[in-house]
Ligand code: ZN
């Protein structure tokens with residue numbers, strides 16, 4: 539496991555600002571990515587309580603030593619039963635209301651905590667917490683940049699495999715292997731290699747289908763480096779140039795380019811989605827673009843901000859996000875072009891380096 543340098547104090551300061559803003563006494567974190575972000579603890583189970591004056595990382599016995607090594611600020615508290623540990627910490631008498639991440643607590647935990655905490659009030663929150671990690675610092679950007687380099691290097695190495703007769707799974711396995719060999723600690727998500735009609739499904743699972751001449755092949759993949767993800771999609775044509783496919787590709791590429799041109803600090807996320815969507819609608823394929831235009835990337839492969847028609851966030855310098863317009867023609871084929879970018883004051887930097895020009899592989 540990589541050893542991170544100390545967590546920037548700014549992160550705790552932002553959590554305390556949320557406490558003040560919402561007038562609550564403490565926040566309980568159960569999402570382990572948030573716990574890692576705020577403390578540096580990389581274990582897979584635990585909880586974090588941040589109050590006005592206290593920072594307590596709760597772990598079970600498997601993680602006590604690791605937590606003491608990785609974490610500098612917060613006190614490490616060892617529990618036997620997680621719920622009882624949380625109740626013990628929250629019931630110290632000084633707290634009246636505690637916020638928690640609504641997406642990270644299941645109903646069971648909520649019921650048990652409510653029962654055991656008595657008068658202490660639990661307040662669900664989502665937006666404020668989700669936005670915490672959206673703007674990346676230099677170190678985070680360096681990790682994400684490295685993850686993108688690793689994935690690019692791996693795809694470049696396996697590109698020759700994308701040809702008639704090779705099965706989707708064989709390409710996915712080879713790509714995963716290469717990413718690990720190039721330095722990825724894991725892959726970002728199960729790699730998608732979707733050929734022929736499978737490419738018309740946005741989240742196809744690689745199967746035993748062998749690539750044929752005339753296929754479109756969509757590869758959506760990413761690497762994890764020091765906890766940070768990359769996410770990129772390349773769409774290739776195989777063997778022959780098909781006019782309809784090339785036209786659709788060119789339309790999606792234009793939507794992608796226009797969205798990228800519009801990205802800079804201060805632009806609402808909905809605006810980026812609208813630009814990509816308008817472009818595909820103008821080409822009469824709007825009904826085949828069936829998902830949002832993009833999403834933030836960091837410790838999670840999907841995190842704030844969402845680039846979608848109902849997103850309420852505004853782009854800020856330092857956000858890392860994807861732009862991934864697509865069209866899926868049912869039962870025939872699909873095209874998705876996804877780059878991961880860093881938002882800057884006056885534009886953006888594309889972090890994923892594989893060329894997105896229309897490419898026919900032979
Ligand atoms: Zn992707």
Ligand code: ZN
Nearest residue numbers: 769860862876
């Ligand atoms: Zn994505």
